[in-house]
Amino acid sequence: DSGVTQTPKHLITATGQRVTLRCxxxxxxxxxxxxxxxxxxxxxxxxxxxxxxxxxxxxILERFSAQQFPDLHSELNLSSLELGDSALYFCASSIRxxxxxxxxxxxxxxxTVV
Amino acid sequence: DAKTTQPPSMDCAEGRxxxxxxxxxxxxxxxxxxxxxxxxxxxxxxxxxxxxxxETNEMASLIITEDRKSSxxxxxxxxxxxxxxxxxxxxxxxxxxxxxxxxxxxxTIIP
Numbered sequence: 001d002s003g004v005t006q007t008p009k010h011l012i013t014a015t016g017q018r019v020t021l022r023c024x025x026x027x028x029x030x031x032x033x034x035x036x037x038x039x040x041x042x043x044x045x046x047x048x049x050x051x052x053x054x055x056x057x058x059x060i061l062e063r064f065s066a067q068q069f070p071d072l073h074s075e076l077n078l079s080s081l082e083l084g085d086s087a088l089y090f091c092a093s094s095i096r097x098x099x100x101x102x103x104x105x106x107x108x109x110x111x112t113v114v
Numbered sequence: 115d116a117k118t119t120q121p122p123s124m125d126c127a128e129g130r131x132x133x134x135x136x137x138x139x140x141x142x143x144x145x146x147x148x149x150x151x152x153x154x155x156x157x158x159x160x161x162x163x164x165x166x167x168x169e170t171n172e173m174a175s176l177i178i179t180e181d182r183k184s185s186x187x188x189x190x191x192x193x194x195x196x197x198x199x200x201x202x203x204x205x206x207x208x209x210x211x212x213x214x215x216x217x218x219x220x221x222t223i224i225p
Contacts, residue, residue, distance in 0.1 A: 002157065002159070004157070033212065033213075035215075037155075042215055042216070042217060043152075043158070043201075043215035045212040045213070045214065048212055056212055058212065088155060090157050090158070092157075092158075092213075102148070102160040102163060103160065103213060104160060105157030105158045105159070105160075106157050107156060107157050108155070108156070108157050110155075
Protein backbone atom coordinates (compact mmCIF):
# COMPACT_ATOMS: atom_id res chain seq x y z
CA ASP A 1 0.00 0.00 0.00
CA SER A 2 1.60 3.25 -1.19
CA GLY A 3 -0.58 5.46 1.01
CA VAL A 4 -2.03 7.25 -2.01
CA THR A 5 -5.78 6.75 -2.35
CA GLN A 6 -7.68 7.13 -5.58
CA THR A 7 -11.43 7.00 -5.99
CA PRO A 8 -13.35 5.59 -7.67
CA LYS A 9 -11.45 2.48 -8.74
CA HIS A 10 -13.66 1.94 -11.76
CA LEU A 11 -15.85 4.33 -13.70
CA ILE A 12 -18.03 3.68 -16.73
CA THR A 13 -19.64 6.61 -18.43
CA ALA A 14 -21.02 7.69 -21.78
CA THR A 15 -19.44 9.91 -24.40
CA GLY A 16 -20.03 13.60 -23.81
CA GLN A 17 -20.26 13.23 -20.06
CA ARG A 18 -18.08 14.75 -17.34
CA VAL A 19 -16.38 12.89 -14.51
CA THR A 20 -14.23 13.77 -11.51
CA LEU A 21 -11.41 11.59 -10.28
CA ARG A 22 -10.17 12.07 -6.76
CA CYS A 23 -6.74 11.60 -5.22
CA UNK A 24 -5.70 11.72 -1.58
CA UNK A 25 -1.92 11.95 -1.29
CA UNK A 26 0.19 10.34 1.40
CA UNK A 27 0.07 12.14 4.69
CA UNK A 28 2.46 15.07 4.57
CA UNK A 29 3.05 15.00 0.82
CA UNK A 30 2.66 18.37 -0.82
CA UNK A 31 3.14 17.37 -4.46
CA UNK A 32 0.52 15.60 -6.56
CA UNK A 33 1.02 14.34 -10.11
CA UNK A 34 -1.55 12.96 -12.53
CA UNK A 35 -0.76 10.42 -15.23
CA UNK A 36 -2.80 8.77 -17.95
CA UNK A 37 -2.08 5.25 -19.19
CA UNK A 38 -3.80 4.02 -22.29
CA UNK A 39 -2.92 0.88 -24.21
CA UNK A 40 -1.20 2.64 -27.08
CA UNK A 41 0.41 5.56 -25.25
CA UNK A 42 2.00 4.18 -22.12
CA UNK A 43 2.22 6.36 -19.01
CA UNK A 44 1.76 10.00 -19.95
CA UNK A 45 2.30 12.88 -17.55
CA UNK A 46 -0.68 15.20 -17.34
CA UNK A 47 -0.14 17.78 -14.62
CA UNK A 48 1.70 18.51 -11.36
CA UNK A 49 0.49 20.49 -8.35
CA UNK A 50 2.53 21.57 -5.37
CA UNK A 51 0.85 22.86 -2.24
CA UNK A 52 -2.17 24.03 -4.17
CA UNK A 53 -0.38 25.62 -7.10
CA UNK A 54 0.06 24.26 -10.58
CA UNK A 55 3.73 23.57 -11.25
CA UNK A 56 3.90 21.81 -14.60
CA UNK A 57 1.66 20.68 -17.42
CA UNK A 58 2.17 17.81 -19.77
CA UNK A 59 0.05 16.83 -22.74
CA ILE A 60 -3.18 17.53 -20.93
CA LEU A 61 -6.19 18.20 -23.13
CA GLU A 62 -8.14 21.43 -22.73
CA ARG A 63 -11.17 19.30 -21.82
CA PHE A 64 -9.25 18.15 -18.76
CA SER A 65 -8.56 20.22 -15.69
CA ALA A 66 -7.25 19.62 -12.20
CA GLN A 67 -6.88 21.34 -8.90
CA GLN A 68 -5.35 20.73 -5.50
CA PHE A 69 -7.34 21.79 -2.49
CA PRO A 70 -6.13 23.30 0.83
CA ASP A 71 -6.28 19.85 2.46
CA LEU A 72 -3.92 18.73 -0.36
CA HIS A 73 -6.26 16.28 -2.02
CA SER A 74 -6.56 16.70 -5.76
CA GLU A 75 -9.24 16.23 -8.35
CA LEU A 76 -8.93 15.62 -12.07
CA ASN A 77 -11.95 16.72 -14.06
CA LEU A 78 -12.55 15.21 -17.47
CA SER A 79 -15.30 16.70 -19.61
CA SER A 80 -16.89 16.10 -23.03
CA LEU A 81 -15.57 12.58 -22.78
CA GLU A 82 -14.61 10.68 -25.89
CA LEU A 83 -14.01 7.00 -26.45
CA GLY A 84 -10.29 7.68 -26.63
CA ASP A 85 -10.28 8.96 -23.07
CA SER A 86 -10.74 5.42 -21.83
CA ALA A 87 -7.62 4.72 -19.82
CA LEU A 88 -6.12 4.18 -16.41
CA TYR A 89 -5.57 7.42 -14.55
CA PHE A 90 -2.92 7.42 -11.86
CA CYS A 91 -2.17 9.92 -9.17
CA ALA A 92 1.20 10.09 -7.46
CA SER A 93 2.43 12.12 -4.52
CA SER A 94 5.77 13.13 -3.11
CA ILE A 95 6.78 15.06 -0.06
CA ARG A 96 8.24 18.04 -1.86
CA UNK A 97 9.45 19.23 -5.22
CA UNK A 98 12.95 19.10 -6.51
CA UNK A 99 15.27 16.27 -7.31
CA UNK A 100 15.89 13.27 -5.15
CA UNK A 101 12.29 12.81 -4.10
CA UNK A 102 10.57 9.60 -5.02
CA UNK A 103 6.92 9.64 -5.99
CA UNK A 104 4.40 7.09 -4.76
CA UNK A 105 1.52 6.05 -6.98
CA UNK A 106 -2.05 5.15 -6.20
CA UNK A 107 -3.78 2.13 -7.66
CA UNK A 108 -5.47 4.17 -10.32
CA UNK A 109 -8.94 4.82 -11.64
CA UNK A 110 -9.98 2.79 -14.66
CA UNK A 111 -12.19 4.96 -16.84
CA THR A 112 -14.26 3.37 -19.56
CA VAL A 113 -16.12 5.64 -21.95
CA VAL A 114 -18.87 3.90 -23.92
CA ASP B 115 14.94 14.85 -19.63
CA ALA B 116 17.61 12.47 -20.83
CA LYS B 117 16.26 9.56 -22.84
CA THR B 118 16.73 6.01 -21.71
CA THR B 119 17.03 2.79 -23.68
CA GLN B 120 15.96 -0.54 -22.24
CA PRO B 121 15.52 -3.99 -23.78
CA PRO B 122 11.82 -4.63 -24.41
CA SER B 123 11.75 -7.95 -22.60
CA MET B 124 13.82 -10.32 -20.49
CA ASP B 125 13.35 -13.67 -18.80
CA CYS B 126 14.93 -14.79 -15.54
CA ALA B 127 14.72 -18.06 -13.64
CA GLU B 128 13.11 -17.95 -10.25
CA GLY B 129 15.68 -17.66 -7.49
CA ARG B 130 18.36 -16.24 -9.74
CA UNK B 131 19.51 -12.63 -9.90
CA UNK B 132 17.73 -10.50 -12.47
CA UNK B 133 19.96 -7.87 -14.06
CA UNK B 134 18.10 -5.19 -15.97
CA UNK B 135 20.23 -2.82 -18.05
CA UNK B 136 19.51 0.77 -18.99
CA UNK B 137 21.40 3.14 -21.24
CA UNK B 138 21.19 6.89 -20.59
CA UNK B 139 24.15 8.25 -22.53
CA UNK B 140 22.87 11.86 -22.56
CA UNK B 141 22.40 12.13 -18.81
CA UNK B 142 23.42 15.41 -17.24
CA UNK B 143 25.66 15.66 -14.21
CA UNK B 144 22.89 16.52 -11.80
CA UNK B 145 20.24 14.12 -13.06
CA UNK B 146 19.26 11.11 -11.00
CA UNK B 147 18.48 7.62 -12.27
CA UNK B 148 15.19 6.23 -10.96
CA UNK B 149 13.72 2.76 -11.30
CA UNK B 150 10.03 1.96 -11.03
CA UNK B 151 8.08 -1.16 -11.82
CA UNK B 152 4.48 -1.80 -12.74
CA UNK B 153 2.91 -5.13 -11.95
CA UNK B 154 0.06 -5.82 -14.37
CA UNK B 155 -2.14 -2.70 -14.28
CA UNK B 156 -1.31 -1.62 -10.76
CA UNK B 157 0.18 1.76 -9.97
CA UNK B 158 3.90 2.06 -10.64
CA UNK B 159 6.02 1.16 -7.63
CA UNK B 160 9.19 3.00 -6.68
CA UNK B 161 12.20 0.71 -6.42
CA UNK B 162 15.40 2.71 -6.06
CA UNK B 163 17.26 5.75 -7.31
CA UNK B 164 20.81 7.06 -7.39
CA UNK B 165 23.08 9.80 -8.67
CA UNK B 166 26.50 8.26 -9.17
CA UNK B 167 27.21 5.88 -6.33
CA UNK B 168 25.87 2.37 -6.22
CA GLU B 169 22.78 2.05 -4.09
CA THR B 170 21.10 -0.84 -2.30
CA ASN B 171 17.84 -1.17 -0.46
CA GLU B 172 15.59 -4.00 0.63
CA MET B 173 14.22 -4.44 -2.87
CA ALA B 174 17.18 -4.10 -5.19
CA SER B 175 20.63 -2.80 -5.99
CA LEU B 176 21.46 -0.10 -8.49
CA ILE B 177 24.83 -0.09 -10.21
CA ILE B 178 25.72 3.09 -12.12
CA THR B 179 28.79 3.11 -14.35
CA GLU B 180 31.52 5.58 -13.60
CA ASP B 181 30.71 7.66 -16.67
CA ARG B 182 27.01 7.50 -15.66
CA LYS B 183 25.97 6.59 -19.18
CA SER B 184 24.37 3.33 -18.14
CA SER B 185 23.05 1.53 -15.11
CA UNK B 186 21.87 -1.90 -14.03
CA UNK B 187 19.08 -2.77 -11.66
CA UNK B 188 19.70 -6.00 -9.82
CA UNK B 189 16.98 -8.04 -8.15
CA UNK B 190 19.13 -10.46 -6.16
CA UNK B 191 16.75 -13.40 -5.81
CA UNK B 192 13.90 -13.04 -8.26
CA UNK B 193 10.50 -14.44 -7.37
CA UNK B 194 7.39 -14.88 -9.46
CA UNK B 195 6.00 -11.71 -7.88
CA UNK B 196 8.81 -9.75 -9.54
CA UNK B 197 7.22 -10.31 -12.95
CA UNK B 198 6.47 -6.75 -14.09
CA UNK B 199 7.42 -3.96 -16.46
CA UNK B 200 10.50 -2.16 -15.17
CA UNK B 201 11.07 1.48 -16.04
CA UNK B 202 14.40 3.26 -15.94
CA UNK B 203 13.88 7.02 -15.72
CA UNK B 204 16.30 9.90 -15.68
CA UNK B 205 14.82 12.78 -13.79
CA UNK B 206 15.60 16.38 -14.59
CA UNK B 207 16.81 18.83 -12.00
CA UNK B 208 14.80 21.60 -10.42
CA UNK B 209 11.85 23.02 -12.25
CA UNK B 210 10.79 19.81 -13.95
CA UNK B 211 10.02 17.12 -11.45
CA UNK B 212 7.83 14.93 -13.63
CA UNK B 213 8.77 11.32 -14.26
CA UNK B 214 8.93 10.55 -17.96
CA UNK B 215 8.15 6.87 -18.52
CA UNK B 216 9.45 5.08 -21.58
CA UNK B 217 8.36 1.64 -22.69
CA UNK B 218 10.38 -0.20 -20.06
CA UNK B 219 11.50 -3.83 -19.88
CA UNK B 220 8.94 -6.55 -19.41
CA UNK B 221 10.61 -8.97 -17.00
CA THR B 222 9.17 -12.45 -16.78
CA ILE B 223 10.29 -14.72 -13.96
CA ILE B 224 10.24 -18.35 -15.04
CA PRO B 225 9.40 -21.01 -12.41
